[in-house]
Amino acid sequence: MLDDEDRRLLRYWQAEPSLSQGELAERAGMTTGRATRRIVRMQELGIVQGVGAVIDWAALGYAVEVSLRVTLDKTQGNAFDAFLAEARKVPEVIEIQTFLGRVDVRLSIIARDMAHYQQIYRSRILGLPHISEIEALMHVARIKTSKGLPL
Amino acid sequence: MIEIDAIDGRLLRALARDATQSAGALGRRLGLSQPATWRRIRRLEAAGVIRGRQLRLDGEKLGFGVTVFLGVKLALRGRVSLEDFERAVTAIPEVQTVEHVLGLFDYRLRVVARDIPDFERVLRRRIMTLPGAGEVEANVLLSEERLPGPL
Numbered sequence A: 001m002l003d004d005e006d007r008r009l010l011r012y013w014q015a016e017p018s019l020s021q022g023e024l025a026e027r028a029g030m031t032t033g034r035a036t037r038r039i040v041r042m043q044e045l046g047i048v049q050g051v052g053a054v055i056d057w058a059a060l061g062y063a064v065e066v067s068l069r070v071t072l073d074k075t076q077g078n079a080f081d082a083f084l085a086e087a088r089k090v091p092e093v094i095e096i097q098t099f100l101g102r103v104d105v106r107l108s109i110i111a112r113d114m115a116h117y118q119q120i121y122r123s124r125i126l127g128l129p130h131i132s133e134i135e136a137l138m139h140v141a142r143i144k145t146s147k148g149l150p151l
Numbered sequence B: 001m002i003e004i005d006a007i008d009g010r011l012l013r014a015l016a017r018d019a020t021q022s023a024g025a026l027g028r029r030l031g032l033s034q035p036a037t038w039r040r041i042r043r044l045e046a047a048g049v050i051r052g053r054q055l056r057l058d059g060e061k062l063g064f065g066v067t068v069f070l071g072v073k074l075a076l077r078g079r080v081s082l083e084d085f086e087r088a089v090t091a092i093p094e095v096q097t098v099e100h101v102l103g104l105f106d107y108r109l110r111v112v113a114r115d116i117p118d119f120e121r122v123l124r125r126r127i128m129t130l131p132g133a134g135e136v137e138a139n140v141l142l143s144e145e146r147l148p149g150p151l
Helices: A002-016 A021-028 A032-044 A079-087 A113-124 B006-017 B025-032 B034-046 B082-092 B116-127
Strands: A048-055 A063-074 A095-102 A105-111 A131-144 B050-057 B066-074 B095-102 B107-113 B131-147
Touching: A002 A021, A002 A032, A002 A079, A002 B050, A021 A032, A032 A048, A048 B006, A063 A079, A063 A113, A079 A095, A079 A105, A105 A113, A131 B082, B006 B025, B006 B034, B025 B034, B034 B050, B066 B116, B082 B095, B107 B116, B116 B131
Parallel strands: none
Antiparallel strands: A048 B050, A063 A105, A063 A131, A095 A105, A095 B131, A131 B095, B066 B107, B066 B131, B095 B107
8 A cells, every 4th residue: 555655754754743745845856746646645544643642741731640450340231332421521641552462451541640630540540430449550650652653 | 850830831732742833933822922932932942841853643544543552571680681572672663662660560651553453463463473472461452541730
């Protein structure tokens, strides 16, 4: 579906998402028209979904980030849907992932400090439906953040 | 840490969705002039609230059908330097993110692969051979959603 030129464009774009299409074309060694046609095609195919700003929550005063690994009570038929619907309503939940494995769901939660985290955990998280087990991983540092694909 | 108002919050939400929008277009939606919008974006960038931009690609359409989160515990703690482990793990192209965490595991890795056999290859040849790698737990990602957070 993609050829080497497409992949080259994506590699440069991934490395520097702020590049304009003209700059991108120059790095990839093709004319702007050619690069633009390829980018538009990849957008139409849904391969390129867009460019989004990455928010640094710590800079907004959210110093604490915790990963909550949740195991659900699967004897309840609607456990997943009911849990996810309620988890989405907690404003401090910034990411929800579901898994095949020992863990069913992971929530990323941000808080201003440990006291704030404890308050969210007690008042919002423990009340979520169908939880059978929760483990917490406290975030210390980001070592590698590029979510680039090895194209 | 900077103080942000409701308009900054809406601006951040809009930019997280699509960072390619012009200040003029964003301003029209928020009821601001183009220069006023531009000044707000600059201020958020200067304060580090906008950490950068990220190209969103559909991994599956690019042939990366499997994403696995690995919890890694270091063996022989104390004798292996964290720096050695971090340097080696960061260099693996299939490893998209590395987080240092506190709790059940020492590190949390996001690994992308073409399929399960490809993942097994990465796990055996790259991850298990890392300096200091001990116990590893794998969870295969089924779904993922990012939420706007407390803005």
